[in-house]
Amino acid sequence: MTVWKCLQGALGVVGIVACTAHVHAASPWSLIGNPAHYVLDGGGDVQSERGASLTVYATPEADTRFGGGTAVIDATPYREKRVRLTGRISTQAVSDTAGIWLRADAASGRVAFANSERNPVTGNAADVVRQVEIYVPAVAERLLVGPLLIGKGRMSVRELRLEQAPPSPDDGVPPARIVEDAVRHVRAQALYADRIDWDRTQADIASRVQRVHTADAAYDLIRSLLAQLGDRHSGVLPPSDVRRSATEGVPSFVPRVEVRERVGIVAVPGFSGTEQAASLEFARDLATAIADRAASASCGWIVDLRGNSGGNMWPMLSGLHPLLGDATVGYMRDRDGRQKAWRIAPPGVTAPDLSAVPVVVVTGAQTASSGEAVAVAFRGRAHTRSMGQATMGVSTGNQLFPVPGGGALKLTTTRFVDRTGHAYGGALAPDEEASEADAVARAVQSLAGCPG
Secondary structure (H helix, E strand, O other): OHHHHHHHHOOHHHHHOOOEOEEOOOOOOEEEEOOOOEEEEEEEOOOOOOOEEEEEEEOOOOOOOEEEEEEEEEOHHHOOEEEEEEEEEEEEEEEEEEEEEEEEEEOOEEEEEEEOOOOOEEEEEEEEEEEEEEEEOOOOOEEEEEEEEEOOOEEEEEEEEEEEEOOOOOOOOOHHHHHHHHHHHHHHHOOOHHHOOHHHHHHHHHHHHHHOOOHHHHHHHHHHHHHOOOOOOOEEEOHHHHHHHHHOOEEOOOOEEEEEOOEEEEEOOOEEOOOHHHHHHHHHHHHHHHHHHOOOOOOEEEEEOOOOOOEOHHHHHHHOHHHHOOOOOEEEEEOOOOEEEOOOOOOOOOOOOOOOOOEEEEEOOOOOOHHHHHHHHHOOOOOEEEEEOOOOOOOEEEEEEEOOOOOEEEEEEEEEEEOOOOEOOOOOOOOEEOOOOOHHHHHHHHHOOOOO
16 A cells, blocks of 8 residues: 555655654654644653554545654664554544554664554444554664554544564564575475576675565565565465464354255365364364265255365365365476375265265355365366356465574465366366356256256
8 A cells, every 4th residue: 555655665754754744843743644634633652551542534625645643762772672553443434544553764764664554444443453563673763653544534543552562483583594595495496486587686685685674574575576476376474474374273264065956055165274173173064064965965066165265275175075085186286397196184074975976166266276276176076067257366386484583485386286187377267157146056057956
Protein backbone atom coordinates (compact mmCIF):
# COMPACT_ATOMS: atom_id res chain seq x y z
CA MET A 1 0.00 0.00 0.00
CA THR A 2 1.43 3.39 -1.03
CA VAL A 3 0.73 5.09 2.29
CA TRP A 4 2.49 2.44 4.35
CA LYS A 5 5.41 2.61 1.90
CA CYS A 6 5.59 6.35 2.51
CA LEU A 7 6.01 5.75 6.22
CA GLN A 8 8.47 2.94 5.57
CA GLY A 9 10.54 4.80 3.03
CA ALA A 10 10.84 8.26 4.63
CA LEU A 11 14.33 8.53 6.11
CA GLY A 12 15.25 10.26 9.35
CA VAL A 13 13.47 13.13 11.05
CA VAL A 14 13.87 15.33 8.01
CA GLY A 15 12.40 12.58 5.86
CA ILE A 16 9.21 12.53 7.89
CA VAL A 17 8.32 15.81 6.22
CA ALA A 18 7.73 13.78 3.05
CA CYS A 19 4.67 12.35 4.81
CA THR A 20 3.92 15.15 7.33
CA ALA A 21 1.98 18.28 6.58
CA HIS A 22 1.65 19.89 10.02
CA VAL A 23 3.24 19.73 13.48
CA HIS A 24 1.53 20.63 16.76
CA ALA A 25 3.96 22.88 18.58
CA ALA A 26 2.66 22.08 22.09
CA SER A 27 2.57 18.32 21.71
CA PRO A 28 5.14 15.57 21.17
CA TRP A 29 2.75 14.28 18.52
CA SER A 30 2.84 15.49 14.94
CA LEU A 31 0.10 15.21 12.36
CA ILE A 32 0.80 13.11 9.28
CA GLY A 33 -1.18 14.23 6.27
CA ASN A 34 -2.91 17.36 5.04
CA PRO A 35 -4.21 19.47 7.99
CA ALA A 36 -7.12 20.62 5.84
CA HIS A 37 -8.23 17.01 5.45
CA TYR A 38 -7.28 15.29 8.71
CA VAL A 39 -7.27 16.17 12.40
CA LEU A 40 -5.13 14.61 15.15
CA ASP A 41 -6.37 14.94 18.75
CA GLY A 42 -5.17 13.60 22.07
CA GLY A 43 -1.72 12.80 23.32
CA GLY A 44 0.19 10.90 25.95
CA ASP A 45 3.45 9.04 26.36
CA VAL A 46 3.72 5.64 24.68
CA GLN A 47 6.50 4.72 27.13
CA SER A 48 4.25 5.21 30.16
CA GLU A 49 2.03 2.62 31.81
CA ARG A 50 -1.13 4.33 30.58
CA GLY A 51 0.22 4.86 27.09
CA ALA A 52 -1.12 7.38 24.62
CA SER A 53 -4.71 8.00 23.56
CA LEU A 54 -5.17 9.52 20.12
CA THR A 55 -7.93 10.18 17.63
CA VAL A 56 -7.55 10.74 13.91
CA TYR A 57 -10.51 11.76 11.79
CA ALA A 58 -11.15 12.97 8.28
CA THR A 59 -12.75 16.35 7.67
CA PRO A 60 -15.57 16.75 5.15
CA GLU A 61 -12.94 17.97 2.69
CA ALA A 62 -10.83 14.79 3.04
CA ASP A 63 -9.38 13.63 -0.26
CA THR A 64 -9.54 9.93 0.80
CA ARG A 65 -5.77 9.71 1.13
CA PHE A 66 -4.37 9.42 4.66
CA GLY A 67 -3.81 11.07 7.98
CA GLY A 68 -2.24 10.01 11.24
CA GLY A 69 0.24 10.85 13.91
CA THR A 70 3.86 10.31 14.86
CA ALA A 71 6.00 10.70 17.95
CA VAL A 72 9.80 10.52 17.94
CA ILE A 73 11.54 8.58 20.73
CA ASP A 74 15.21 8.22 21.62
CA ALA A 75 16.28 4.72 20.55
CA THR A 76 19.26 4.48 22.91
CA PRO A 77 17.51 2.44 25.68
CA TYR A 78 16.16 0.00 23.11
CA ARG A 79 19.23 -0.72 21.03
CA GLU A 80 19.85 -4.43 20.36
CA LYS A 81 16.48 -5.24 21.88
CA ARG A 82 13.08 -6.14 20.44
CA VAL A 83 10.28 -3.63 20.97
CA ARG A 84 6.54 -3.95 20.59
CA LEU A 85 3.92 -1.29 19.91
CA THR A 86 0.42 -2.24 21.07
CA GLY A 87 -2.83 -0.33 20.86
CA ARG A 88 -6.60 -0.76 21.14
CA ILE A 89 -8.24 0.59 17.99
CA SER A 90 -11.86 1.67 17.54
CA THR A 91 -13.23 2.90 14.22
CA GLN A 92 -16.30 4.69 12.91
CA ALA A 93 -17.20 4.51 9.21
CA VAL A 94 -13.61 3.97 8.12
CA SER A 95 -13.72 3.64 4.33
CA ASP A 96 -10.33 2.00 3.94
CA THR A 97 -8.15 0.96 6.88
CA ALA A 98 -6.81 2.03 10.25
CA GLY A 99 -3.71 0.74 11.99
CA ILE A 100 -0.46 1.45 13.82
CA TRP A 101 3.16 1.64 12.70
CA LEU A 102 6.65 1.50 14.22
CA ARG A 103 9.99 2.44 12.69
CA ALA A 104 13.67 2.72 13.69
CA ASP A 105 15.98 5.23 11.99
CA ALA A 106 19.74 5.61 11.99
CA ALA A 107 21.76 8.54 10.67
CA SER A 108 21.82 6.76 7.32
CA GLY A 109 18.04 6.28 7.21
CA ARG A 110 15.45 3.64 8.07
CA VAL A 111 16.82 0.43 9.58
CA ALA A 112 13.64 -1.36 10.76
CA PHE A 113 9.94 -1.04 10.07
CA ALA A 114 6.66 -2.80 10.89
CA ASN A 115 2.98 -1.99 10.55
CA SER A 116 -0.39 -3.63 11.04
CA GLU A 117 -1.31 -3.47 7.34
CA ARG A 118 -1.83 -7.24 7.17
CA ASN A 119 -4.48 -7.01 9.93
CA PRO A 120 -6.35 -3.83 9.07
CA VAL A 121 -9.25 -2.43 11.03
CA THR A 122 -12.03 -1.05 8.86
CA GLY A 123 -15.67 0.00 8.94
CA ASN A 124 -17.02 0.14 12.48
CA ALA A 125 -15.03 -1.70 15.13
CA ALA A 126 -14.59 -1.45 18.89
CA ASP A 127 -11.46 -1.99 20.95
CA VAL A 128 -9.55 -4.18 18.48
CA VAL A 129 -6.03 -4.97 19.68
CA ARG A 130 -3.20 -4.60 17.19
CA GLN A 131 0.52 -4.96 17.80
CA VAL A 132 3.71 -4.75 15.77
CA GLU A 133 7.32 -5.55 16.63
CA ILE A 134 10.80 -4.72 15.41
CA TYR A 135 14.35 -5.49 16.49
CA VAL A 136 16.25 -2.25 17.13
CA PRO A 137 19.79 -2.52 15.74
CA ALA A 138 22.77 -0.92 17.46
CA VAL A 139 22.96 1.86 14.86
CA ALA A 140 19.42 3.12 15.55
CA GLU A 141 19.13 6.69 16.81
CA ARG A 142 15.37 7.21 17.02
CA LEU A 143 12.10 5.33 16.99
CA LEU A 144 8.97 6.65 15.32
CA VAL A 145 5.51 5.43 16.30
CA GLY A 146 1.94 6.33 15.59
CA PRO A 147 -1.57 5.63 14.28
CA LEU A 148 -2.63 5.88 10.66
CA LEU A 149 -6.04 6.35 9.02
CA ILE A 150 -6.36 5.70 5.31
CA GLY A 151 -9.46 7.11 3.64
CA LYS A 152 -12.45 8.63 5.36
CA GLY A 153 -13.91 8.05 8.80
CA ARG A 154 -12.62 8.21 12.33
CA MET A 155 -10.23 6.09 14.35
CA SER A 156 -9.22 6.16 18.00
CA VAL A 157 -6.38 4.29 19.61
CA ARG A 158 -6.00 4.00 23.35
CA GLU A 159 -3.34 2.37 25.50
CA LEU A 160 -0.87 2.87 22.66
CA ARG A 161 2.25 1.59 24.40
CA LEU A 162 5.83 0.91 23.41
CA GLU A 163 7.57 -1.74 25.49
CA GLN A 164 10.38 -4.21 25.32
CA ALA A 165 9.32 -7.57 23.85
CA PRO A 166 10.77 -11.05 24.34
CA PRO A 167 13.69 -11.67 22.01
CA SER A 168 13.31 -13.63 18.79
CA PRO A 169 15.90 -16.30 17.91
CA ASP A 170 17.07 -14.22 14.96
CA ASP A 171 17.65 -11.02 16.94
CA GLY A 172 21.30 -10.05 16.67
CA VAL A 173 22.12 -12.71 14.09
CA PRO A 174 24.26 -11.06 11.40
CA PRO A 175 21.82 -10.39 8.56
CA ALA A 176 24.54 -11.07 6.01
CA ARG A 177 24.71 -14.68 7.25
CA ILE A 178 20.98 -15.15 6.74
CA VAL A 179 21.15 -13.73 3.22
CA GLU A 180 24.26 -15.73 2.34
CA ASP A 181 22.63 -19.02 3.38
CA ALA A 182 19.46 -18.22 1.47
CA VAL A 183 21.34 -17.35 -1.71
CA ARG A 184 23.25 -20.62 -1.48
CA HIS A 185 20.04 -22.65 -1.17
CA VAL A 186 18.35 -20.80 -4.02
CA ARG A 187 21.26 -21.36 -6.40
CA ALA A 188 21.60 -25.04 -5.49
CA GLN A 189 17.94 -26.10 -5.18
CA ALA A 190 15.40 -23.69 -6.68
CA LEU A 191 13.35 -25.13 -9.52
CA TYR A 192 13.82 -22.00 -11.62
CA ALA A 193 17.27 -20.87 -10.46
CA ASP A 194 18.36 -20.57 -14.09
CA ARG A 195 15.98 -17.64 -14.54
CA ILE A 196 18.30 -15.45 -12.47
CA ASP A 197 21.30 -13.54 -13.79
CA TRP A 198 23.50 -14.58 -10.90
CA ASP A 199 26.49 -12.32 -11.64
CA ARG A 200 24.34 -9.21 -11.65
CA THR A 201 22.09 -10.37 -8.79
CA GLN A 202 24.92 -11.28 -6.43
CA ALA A 203 26.63 -7.95 -7.06
CA ASP A 204 23.34 -6.19 -6.26
CA ILE A 205 22.84 -8.25 -3.08
CA ALA A 206 26.41 -7.54 -1.93
CA SER A 207 25.72 -3.82 -2.28
CA ARG A 208 22.31 -3.89 -0.59
CA VAL A 209 23.22 -6.18 2.31
CA GLN A 210 25.59 -3.51 3.64
CA ARG A 211 22.50 -1.45 4.50
CA VAL A 212 20.67 -4.36 6.14
CA HIS A 213 20.77 -4.29 9.95
CA THR A 214 18.05 -6.72 11.10
CA ALA A 215 16.79 -10.20 10.31
CA ASP A 216 13.48 -8.70 9.12
CA ALA A 217 15.36 -6.56 6.63
CA ALA A 218 17.34 -9.63 5.55
CA TYR A 219 14.07 -11.46 4.91
CA ASP A 220 12.88 -8.54 2.75
CA LEU A 221 16.07 -8.74 0.71
CA ILE A 222 15.62 -12.49 0.29
CA ARG A 223 12.02 -11.95 -0.84
CA SER A 224 13.25 -9.65 -3.59
CA LEU A 225 15.57 -12.44 -4.72
CA LEU A 226 12.79 -15.01 -4.66
CA ALA A 227 10.59 -12.73 -6.76
CA GLN A 228 13.11 -13.10 -9.58
CA LEU A 229 12.36 -16.83 -9.70
CA GLY A 230 8.84 -16.08 -10.87
CA ASP A 231 7.43 -19.24 -9.28
CA ARG A 232 4.87 -17.32 -7.14
CA HIS A 233 5.31 -19.97 -4.47
CA SER A 234 8.62 -19.48 -2.67
CA GLY A 235 8.86 -17.41 0.51
CA VAL A 236 10.61 -16.76 3.81
CA LEU A 237 9.36 -17.82 7.24
CA PRO A 238 10.55 -15.95 10.35
CA PRO A 239 11.19 -18.10 13.44
CA SER A 240 7.67 -17.53 14.81
CA ASP A 241 6.12 -18.94 11.63
CA VAL A 242 8.50 -21.91 11.65
CA ARG A 243 7.49 -22.72 15.23
CA ARG A 244 3.81 -22.27 14.44
CA SER A 245 4.00 -24.66 11.49
CA ALA A 246 5.69 -27.31 13.61
CA THR A 247 3.30 -27.04 16.56
CA GLU A 248 -0.04 -26.41 14.86
CA GLY A 249 -2.34 -28.22 12.47
CA VAL A 250 -5.42 -26.27 11.47
CA PRO A 251 -7.87 -26.71 8.55
CA SER A 252 -9.04 -23.58 6.75
CA PHE A 253 -12.63 -24.73 7.44
CA VAL A 254 -14.31 -27.81 8.86
CA PRO A 255 -14.45 -30.52 6.16
CA ARG A 256 -17.98 -30.97 4.82
CA VAL A 257 -19.26 -34.34 3.64
CA GLU A 258 -22.85 -34.78 2.45
CA VAL A 259 -24.93 -36.83 0.03
CA ARG A 260 -27.28 -35.47 -2.64
CA GLU A 261 -29.20 -37.70 -5.02
CA ARG A 262 -26.97 -40.66 -4.12
CA VAL A 263 -23.84 -38.58 -4.86
CA GLY A 264 -21.30 -37.99 -2.10
CA ILE A 265 -19.79 -34.51 -1.89
CA VAL A 266 -16.65 -33.88 0.12
CA ALA A 267 -15.42 -30.30 0.47
CA VAL A 268 -11.72 -30.56 1.32
CA PRO A 269 -10.18 -27.57 3.16
CA GLY A 270 -6.57 -26.49 3.12
CA PHE A 271 -4.58 -27.66 6.13
CA SER A 272 -1.88 -25.49 7.70
CA GLY A 273 0.85 -26.92 9.89
CA THR A 274 2.70 -30.17 10.39
CA GLU A 275 1.88 -31.14 13.98
CA GLN A 276 1.46 -34.92 13.80
CA ALA A 277 -1.46 -35.48 16.17
CA ALA A 278 -3.57 -32.73 14.56
CA SER A 279 -2.67 -33.97 11.08
CA LEU A 280 -3.68 -37.53 11.92
CA GLU A 281 -6.93 -36.40 13.56
CA PHE A 282 -7.84 -34.39 10.46
CA ALA A 283 -7.16 -37.34 8.13
CA ARG A 284 -9.10 -39.76 10.32
CA ASP A 285 -12.10 -37.44 10.63
CA LEU A 286 -12.21 -36.90 6.87
CA ALA A 287 -11.87 -40.60 6.03
CA THR A 288 -14.46 -41.56 8.64
CA ALA A 289 -16.97 -39.04 7.27
CA ILE A 290 -16.51 -40.50 3.78
CA ALA A 291 -16.87 -44.07 5.08
CA ASP A 292 -20.02 -43.21 7.05
CA ARG A 293 -21.77 -41.93 3.92
CA ALA A 294 -20.39 -44.42 1.41
CA ALA A 295 -23.48 -46.65 1.40
CA SER A 296 -25.72 -43.71 0.53
CA ALA A 297 -23.37 -42.38 -2.18
CA SER A 298 -23.96 -45.24 -4.63
CA CYS A 299 -23.63 -43.07 -7.77
CA GLY A 300 -20.17 -41.66 -7.05
CA TRP A 301 -18.36 -38.81 -5.38
CA ILE A 302 -17.49 -35.16 -5.89
CA VAL A 303 -14.22 -33.86 -4.45
CA ASP A 304 -14.74 -30.11 -4.03
CA LEU A 305 -11.43 -28.20 -3.96
CA ARG A 306 -12.73 -24.71 -4.76
CA GLY A 307 -11.88 -23.38 -1.30
CA ASN A 308 -8.59 -25.24 -0.90
CA SER A 309 -5.67 -22.79 -1.08
CA GLY A 310 -3.09 -25.31 0.08
CA GLY A 311 -0.90 -26.01 3.08
CA ASN A 312 0.19 -29.51 4.05
CA MET A 313 -0.92 -31.96 1.34
CA TRP A 314 -0.35 -35.18 3.29
CA PRO A 315 -3.27 -34.99 5.77
CA MET A 316 -5.58 -34.14 2.86
CA LEU A 317 -4.43 -37.09 0.75
CA SER A 318 -4.54 -39.43 3.74
CA GLY A 319 -8.11 -38.39 4.51
CA LEU A 320 -9.07 -39.10 0.89
CA HIS A 321 -7.46 -42.55 0.99
CA PRO A 322 -10.83 -44.34 0.65
CA LEU A 323 -11.26 -42.69 -2.78
CA LEU A 324 -7.62 -42.91 -3.85
CA GLY A 325 -6.66 -46.36 -2.64
CA ASP A 326 -3.13 -47.70 -2.30
CA ALA A 327 -1.88 -46.77 -5.79
CA THR A 328 0.96 -44.31 -6.34
CA VAL A 329 -1.05 -41.18 -7.10
CA GLY A 330 1.71 -38.75 -8.01
CA TYR A 331 5.32 -37.67 -7.87
CA MET A 332 7.60 -34.72 -7.16
CA ARG A 333 10.05 -34.02 -10.00
CA ASP A 334 13.05 -31.76 -9.40
CA ARG A 335 14.92 -29.60 -11.90
CA ASP A 336 17.26 -32.46 -12.77
CA GLY A 337 14.39 -34.80 -13.61
CA ARG A 338 14.63 -36.92 -10.47
CA GLN A 339 11.28 -38.13 -9.15
CA LYS A 340 9.99 -39.10 -5.74
CA ALA A 341 6.71 -41.00 -5.44
CA TRP A 342 3.91 -39.76 -3.20
CA ARG A 343 3.32 -42.25 -0.40
CA ILE A 344 -0.11 -41.83 1.15
CA ALA A 345 -0.35 -43.06 4.71
CA PRO A 346 -3.69 -44.84 5.39
CA PRO A 347 -5.54 -42.92 8.10
CA GLY A 348 -6.09 -46.01 10.24
CA VAL A 349 -9.88 -46.15 10.03
CA THR A 350 -12.18 -48.85 8.68
CA ALA A 351 -13.45 -47.66 5.30
CA PRO A 352 -14.70 -49.33 2.12
CA ASP A 353 -12.50 -49.37 -0.97
CA LEU A 354 -13.92 -46.62 -3.16
CA SER A 355 -10.90 -46.35 -5.47
CA ALA A 356 -12.91 -47.47 -8.52
CA VAL A 357 -16.12 -45.47 -8.01
CA PRO A 358 -16.86 -42.50 -10.33
CA VAL A 359 -15.38 -39.21 -9.10
CA VAL A 360 -15.68 -35.62 -10.32
CA VAL A 361 -13.03 -33.22 -9.00
CA VAL A 362 -14.23 -29.61 -8.84
CA THR A 363 -11.63 -26.83 -8.91
CA GLY A 364 -11.64 -23.04 -8.95
CA ALA A 365 -9.35 -20.05 -9.21
CA GLN A 366 -8.47 -20.26 -5.49
CA THR A 367 -7.44 -23.93 -5.68
CA ALA A 368 -3.71 -23.63 -5.11
CA SER A 369 -0.52 -25.37 -4.07
CA SER A 370 -1.42 -28.48 -2.06
CA GLY A 371 -5.01 -28.05 -3.19
CA GLU A 372 -3.64 -28.50 -6.70
CA ALA A 373 -1.68 -31.52 -5.46
CA VAL A 374 -4.94 -33.16 -4.43
CA ALA A 375 -6.37 -32.46 -7.89
CA VAL A 376 -3.24 -33.96 -9.48
CA ALA A 377 -3.62 -37.09 -7.31
CA PHE A 378 -6.94 -37.80 -9.05
CA ARG A 379 -5.54 -37.20 -12.56
CA GLY A 380 -5.25 -40.51 -14.37
CA ARG A 381 -7.51 -42.29 -11.88
CA ALA A 382 -10.09 -44.52 -13.62
CA HIS A 383 -13.66 -43.16 -13.86
CA THR A 384 -12.49 -39.67 -12.90
CA ARG A 385 -12.91 -36.29 -14.54
CA SER A 386 -12.66 -32.65 -13.50
CA MET A 387 -15.03 -29.70 -13.72
CA GLY A 388 -15.04 -26.01 -12.80
CA GLN A 389 -12.35 -23.40 -13.43
CA ALA A 390 -8.60 -23.53 -13.90
CA THR A 391 -6.58 -23.55 -10.68
CA MET A 392 -4.32 -20.76 -9.43
CA GLY A 393 -1.22 -22.16 -11.13
CA VAL A 394 1.27 -23.05 -8.40
CA SER A 395 1.24 -26.84 -8.84
CA THR A 396 4.74 -27.09 -7.42
CA GLY A 397 6.32 -28.50 -4.29
CA ASN A 398 8.14 -26.48 -1.64
CA GLN A 399 10.92 -27.53 0.69
CA LEU A 400 12.03 -25.82 3.90
CA PHE A 401 15.69 -24.90 4.33
CA PRO A 402 16.69 -23.52 7.74
CA VAL A 403 18.59 -20.23 7.82
CA PRO A 404 20.59 -18.82 10.75
CA GLY A 405 18.48 -17.52 13.61
CA GLY A 406 15.63 -20.01 13.39
CA GLY A 407 13.91 -18.82 10.22
CA ALA A 408 13.49 -20.86 7.08
CA LEU A 409 13.49 -20.50 3.34
CA LYS A 410 10.34 -21.98 1.77
CA LEU A 411 11.70 -22.79 -1.64
CA THR A 412 9.94 -24.19 -4.70
CA THR A 413 12.06 -27.16 -5.77
CA THR A 414 9.75 -29.56 -7.66
CA ARG A 415 6.83 -29.86 -10.06
CA PHE A 416 3.83 -32.06 -9.42
CA VAL A 417 3.59 -35.13 -11.70
CA ASP A 418 0.46 -37.26 -11.97
CA ARG A 419 0.32 -41.07 -12.01
CA THR A 420 0.51 -41.10 -15.84
CA GLY A 421 3.79 -39.17 -15.86
CA HIS A 422 2.36 -35.80 -16.92
CA ALA A 423 4.22 -32.93 -15.25
CA TYR A 424 2.54 -29.72 -14.14
CA GLY A 425 3.87 -26.52 -12.61
CA GLY A 426 1.18 -24.13 -13.77
CA ALA A 427 -2.61 -24.03 -13.74
CA LEU A 428 -4.67 -27.21 -14.02
CA ALA A 429 -7.44 -26.80 -16.60
CA PRO A 430 -10.61 -28.83 -15.93
CA ASP A 431 -11.97 -31.36 -18.39
CA GLU A 432 -15.22 -29.39 -18.44
CA GLU A 433 -15.54 -25.70 -17.70
CA ALA A 434 -18.30 -24.51 -15.39
CA SER A 435 -18.77 -21.45 -13.24
CA GLU A 436 -17.61 -21.99 -9.69
CA ALA A 437 -21.12 -21.24 -8.44
CA ASP A 438 -22.67 -23.94 -10.63
CA ALA A 439 -19.90 -26.55 -10.79
CA VAL A 440 -20.98 -28.75 -7.89
CA ALA A 441 -24.64 -28.78 -8.97
CA ARG A 442 -23.62 -29.70 -12.50
CA ALA A 443 -21.33 -32.42 -11.19
CA VAL A 444 -24.15 -33.87 -9.09
CA GLN A 445 -26.41 -33.85 -12.12
CA SER A 446 -23.80 -35.65 -14.22
CA LEU A 447 -23.44 -38.45 -11.65
CA ALA A 448 -26.99 -38.76 -10.37
CA GLY A 449 -29.46 -41.16 -11.88
CA CYS A 450 -27.04 -44.08 -12.06
CA PRO A 451 -28.58 -47.59 -12.24
CA GLY A 452 -29.39 -49.35 -9.00
